Amino acid sequence: MNIVVLVKQVPDSGADRNLRTDDNTVDRGSANNVINEMDEYAIEEALKIKEAHGGEVTILTMGPDRATESIRKALSMGPDKAVHVVDDALHGSCAVATSKVLAAALGQLNADLVICGAESTDGRVQVMPHMIAERLGVAALTGARKLTVDGATLTVERQTEEGYEVVTASTPAVVSVWDTINEPRYPSFKGIMAAKKKPVQTLSLGDLGVAPSEVGFNGATSAVLEHTKRPPRSGGAKITDEGEGGVKLVEFLATEKFV
Amino acid sequence: MSEVLVVVEATREFGVKKVTLEMLTLARELGTPSAVVLGGAGAAEALSAKLSEYGAQKIYAAESEEIDGYLVAPKATVLAELVTRVQPAAVLLASAQEGKEIAARLAVKLDNGILTDVVGLAADGTATQVAFAGSTIVKSKVTKGLPLVTVRPNSVNPTPAPATPAVEQLTVSVTDTDKLAKVVDRVAEQKGSRPELTEAGVVVSGGRGVGNADNFKLVEELADLLGGAVGASRAAVDSGYYPHQFQVGQTGKTVSPQLYVALGISGAIQHRAGMQTSKTIVAVNKDGEAPIFELADFGVVGDLFKVVPQAAEEIRKRK
Numbered sequence: 001m002n003i004v005v006l007v008k009q010v011p012d013s014g015a016d017r018n019l020r021t022d023d024n025t026v027d028r029g030s031a032n033n034v035i036n037e038m039d040e041y042a043i044e045e046a047l048k049i050k051e052a053h054g055g056e057v058t059i060l061t062m063g064p065d066r067a068t069e070s071i072r073k074a075l076s077m078g079p080d081k082a083v084h085v086v087d088d089a090l091h092g093s094c095a096v097a098t099s100k101v102l103a104a105a106l107g108q109l110n111a112d113l114v115i116c117g118a119e120s121t122d123g124r125v126q127v128m129p130h131m132i133a134e135r136l137g138v139a140a141l142t143g144a145r146k147l148t149v150d151g152a153t154l155t156v157e158r159q160t161e162e163g164y165e166v167v168t169a170s171t172p173a174v175v176s177v178w179d180t181i182n183e184p185r186y187p188s189f190k191g192i193m194a195a196k197k198k199p200v201q202t203l204s205l206g207d208l209g210v211a212p213s214e215v216g217f218n219g220a221t222s223a224v225l226e227h228t229k230r231p232p233r234s235g236g237a238k239i240t241d242e243g244e245g246g247v248k249l250v251e252f253l254a255t256e257k258f259v
Numbered sequence: 260m261s262e263v264l265v266v267v268e269a270t271r272e273f274g275v276k277k278v279t280l281e282m283l284t285l286a287r288e289l290g291t292p293s294a295v296v297l298g299g300a301g302a303a304e305a306l307s308a309k310l311s312e313y314g315a316q317k318i319y320a321a322e323s324e325e326i327d328g329y330l331v332a333p334k335a336t337v338l339a340e341l342v343t344r345v346q347p348a349a350v351l352l353a354s355a356q357e358g359k360e361i362a363a364r365l366a367v368k369l370d371n372g373i374l375t376d377v378v379g380l381a382a383d384g385t386a387t388q389v390a391f392a393g394s395t396i397v398k399s400k401v402t403k404g405l406p407l408v409t410v411r412p413n414s415v416n417p418t419p420a421p422a423t424p425a426v427e428q429l430t431v432s433v434t435d436t437d438k439l440a441k442v443v444d445r446v447a448e449q450k451g452s453r454p455e456l457t458e459a460g461v462v463v464s465g466g467r468g469v470g471n472a473d474n475f476k477l478v479e480e481l482a483d484l485l486g487g488a489v490g491a492s493r494a495a496v497d498s499g500y501y502p503h504q505f506q507v508g509q510t511g512k513t514v515s516p517q518l519y520v521a522l523g524i525s526g527a528i529q530h531r532a533g534m535q536t537s538k539t540i541v542a543v544n545k546d547g548e549a550p551i552f553e554l555a556d557f558g559v560v561g562d563l564f565k566v567v568p569q570a571a572e573e574i575r576k577r578k
Contacts (some may be wrong), residue, residue, distance in 0.1 A: 013509050013528065017394070019395060096366050125375045126375070127366070130331060134332075134335070134363070140331070142360060155443075162270055164445075166442070167330050167441065168441050168443055178503075178510075220402065221373070221403035222402055223402045224398070226398045229395055233535060233553070238558040240547065240560045246570035246573055248559070249566065249573075252557040254577065
């Protein structure tokens with residue numbers, strides 16, 4: 001099975017994250033940039049399918065030059081190769097334009113299965129799998145906590161508010177996964193060394209047949225007008241329980257009219 | 260005034276979800292609200308009373324086994340047809356998994372901008388969003404097409420405005436491409452009378468400090484006394500104390516209730532990302548240095564197994 005995993009480089013969610021003051025895009029310059037955590041689960045799932053059914057796993061990333069670090073990190077887990085869509089004109093692209101670019105790249109890769117994280121930790125927009133599926137005219141099985149492959153038939157358990165849905169489709173398809181689906185492997189030393197030699201193909205907008213005017217700020221379908229940092233919350237009263245902690249807690253709740 | 264389409268979010272068990280009432284309330288500020296019900300046969304009938312109560316001037320009903328039996332794509336196709344026909348002033352959907360997914364497909368079909376996790380929307384289409392776990396407030400706008408936004412639960416105070424809407428049945432004509440992802444089963448888990456986590460006015464969450472799955476009864480008891488939902492930190496979920504769908508945090512649900520009670524939760528960034536926009540935060544933790552106290556409006560440094568039962572007893576006394 002030919003599997004493509006979408007990997008996004010994002011600012012580390014464990015540290016302070018900012019938008020740039022000049023153009024309101026994500027400030028990647030001052031951030032520690034890492035693989036979107038949910039994508040590691042997508043990579044793991046792809047590797048498990050390859051191990052069970054054979055095939056090839058390709059990483060697909062759209063992002064600036066520095067996303068190369070995340071691509072090498074992804075490859076160190078075990079995928080065979082990577083494709084990096086990189087073009088200065090992409091800076092400032094909206095989700096709709098991003099899906100156009102990724103769909104164009106996927107169109108060249110002939111994937112049976114596209115796997116991605118259910119959302120990225122920076123935007124948390126959760127729209128990419130369905131946008132790509134809509135453009136490619138393939139099934140989207142999203143929010144999977146379990147994926148079963150039986151020949152060309154895919155079955156997922158999709159987490160919902162009330163429980164889960166069992167959803168099936170035939171390949172080709174896009175599957176997005178939550179972090180409940182598996183436990184991603186750590187790259188081995190051998191894997192890290194091997195990743196340095198794995199092929200990484202770069203594609204420009206020209207290679208994909210997408211015009212620069214369709215992406216970036218010019219082609220954006222939405223705009224951030226301004227942003228402000230919310231002042232950090234400050235702690236209020238803190239008491240130490242000396243036998244009356246529970247009562248005092250309820251007294252506070254009563255003054256706030258919760259009891 | 261122009262129509263504003265509100266795509267109804269509902270569950271089999273509880274009917275119309277609160278976020279739908281919030282969207283109807285918001286839509287009244289922007290134009291004339293029309294509710295859109297996308298579901299199986301008879302779906303609109305069961306929901307119409309509530310939709311009328313909150314000001315729906317019209318109800319569009321698309322009811323078909325094709326809508327119910329396949330994932331998302333048929334809904335987007337029906338909605339795209341409706342949007343093209345009525346040219347609404349805006350389209351509002353719930354900022355939850357399915358609402359975002361329908362909106363995603365609609366955006367591509369119509370080549371229209373999309374804004375998610377919106378907490379406010381002005382008449383000129385300027386939306387307010389919270390980014391980076393609530394640390395950044397963003398003002399944004401759809402610049403191509405109509406305002407297509409998903410509204411985050413607990414953003415608007417829902418207020419009734421009774422109306423008597425006409426019901427218009429929509430013809431459902433979907434393509435084979437819309438029927439690629441077939442729903443073969445729906446399994447209910449964790450049924451109960453508690454409010455849904457992202458919509459609840461009160462959330463009581465437990466963390467690693469709760470110690471084991473059995474002790475979560477204590478968290479549930481306090482939640483029930485306060486009429487709230489139960490949440491859990493990632494540490495508690497990873498340790499198997501509580502199911503994943505109740506996880507609050509960066510890789511779980513984002514909640515923004517009136518009251519958030521954190522029990523035995525240290526307050527790692529992972530967790531704070533999902534709850535720090537709560538109006539009032541209360542914490543109980545035995546470690547006085549735990550970062551959760553930096554957020555808490557009221558904190559108790561102590562043993563939750565002593566503090567929580569005492570608090571529960573005190574609430575019962577006052578009731």
